[in-house]
Amino acid sequence: MMRCLVACLICAATPLWAEEPLDGAAFEARVTGKTLTFQVQGQSYGAEQYLPGRRVIWAFDGGPCHAGHWFEPDPGRICFRYDHDPGDLQCWAFFDDGGQLRARFEGALPQDDLIEARRSPVPLACPGPDVGV
Template identity: 55%
Template sequence: MHRIIPTAMALAFAGAVQAGEPISAEEFEAYSVGKTLSYAVGGQIYGAEQYLPGRRVVWAFRGQECARGEWYEDAGQICFVYEHDSTPQCWTFYRDSAGLRAQFEGDPAGTELSEVAQTPAPLVCAGPDVGV
């Protein structure tokens, strides 16, 4: 994963998602496939996810091993399930001039992810599954 430059970090912010319409699953897919996006929470790097064709993903929290999974749309939210945990993690995604913003399901005052970088390069994984 590429290092985040300080100006990109300035794009991350804490607090509620700015007003706007959530994006659809089709818009999310069109935006994300073929990219690895890095996300921050409150200005701190949270993790990165590589978006593959067929709604498949590879996720890694900062400094941790990668987890393969997939995503699907459910009632307007984008839900992720991973090989290590089949419990759906559902988010509402928004797009603005800085990239994607995501609000965790049922947590309007809590967890918000902000896209801070993107690259076409694959996600670099730590641990036993190096080189996804």
């Protein structure tokens, strides 16, 4: 009886299926040619324009634009490197969440996931002297 109770508790604590992140090809197909705006916990966070050749332009909400690129060093692990800070590597797992992207920073908790708030074909607006980075 005790073994059955322990087995039931383990099953209840384990999801029936593991959430699988998008691989690089699926991510690329979803984002290339688009600008995505992200929120975290209902607050505006930033936007990223995804260009051909895995190039990107990122801006925190109200911040300057930063050019960079992304790559997939391991299946389901999408990493970004930005030209203004080439030593800083930022890796994420992207999930399909009912047609929207959800992004989890490596080592972060699910409640801190970035949620796609808007998708547009319009390029990211980059005002100031670095227009067109």
